[in-house]
Amino acid sequence: MAKAIPLEKAYFTETIPPNGGFIISAFFDTSSTYTIYEITAYSNLKDIYQASDGISFRTDGNRTHMLVEPPTYPQKSLEPTNRDAGKSIPYRFYELETFTCRKHEKVMIPKEPTMLHSYFTIQKAAGDSFAFLFYLSEDVYLAIKKFIADSLYNDCNIDKRDAIEASKTLLTTIKKFSIWKG
Numbered sequence: 001m002a003k004a005i006p007l008e009k010a011y012f013t014e015t016i017p018p019n020g021g022f023i024i025s026a027f028f029d030t031s032s033t034y035t036i037y038e039i040t041a042y043s044n045l046k047d048i049y050q051a052s053d054g055i056s057f058r059t060d061g062n063r064t065h066m067l068v069e070p071p072t073y074p075q076k077s078l079e080p081t082n083r084d085a086g087k088s089i090p091y092r093f094y095e096l097e098t099f100t101c102r103k104h105e106k107v108m109i110p111k112e113p114t115m116l117h118s119y120f121t122i123q124k125a126a127g128d129s130f131a132f133l134f135y136l137s138e139d140v141y142l143a144i145k146k147f148i149a150d151s152l153y154n155d156c157n158i159d160k161r162d163a164i165e166a167s168k169t170l171l172t173t174i175k176k177f178s179i180w181k182g
Contacts, residue, residue, distance in 0.1 A: 002143030007122060007131040011055050018045040022134040023122055033156045034073060036089060037066040041177045054123040061116040062177035065089040066170050068156045071104035097169055101162040109170050113177050145171045
């Protein structure tokens with residue numbers, strides 16, 4: 001059965017597995033439902049340490065994002081990669097699968113993941129934001145899909161059917177992660 005715990009708790013209890021795992025972070029805007037999800041996978045952890053802005057991993061990894069944009073977002077025509085700090089993801093519109101939900105929110109999901117070389121940092125969760133570590137297991141993909149759908153529905157107020165559809169599409173990108181392939 002899949003297991004997930006807050007990343008910071010895993011760090012301080014020294015239970016971050018060296019063989020790999022998934023980290024799901026979400027950063028919620030305080031004045032709207034604008035949200036950035038960041039999904040990172042790693043394997044063969046060489047070192048881990050606390051940095052001023054989060055927890056740094058010395059290893060290779062894969063990453064993808066999901067952006068939830070409310071219908072009233074004033075800069076919706078601006079490429080996601082060119083938006084202000086805290087509102088950007090490293091993709092252009094043509095690299096994203098974009099859903100317009102029933103309540104007119106947009107959910108943007110990259111078609112392909114990115115590769116992280118040598119090291120990466122998971123930013124500290126502040127306010128309502130979070131970072132969870134998912135341990136590798138046979139049903140980890142199912143757990144991630146359910147977790148994302150529930151978060152979209154409960155945290156971003158996305159319609160349940162749209163949340164399920166977005167989580168399926170995100171899982172398609174996650175399954176393209178190459179970190180465990182020889």
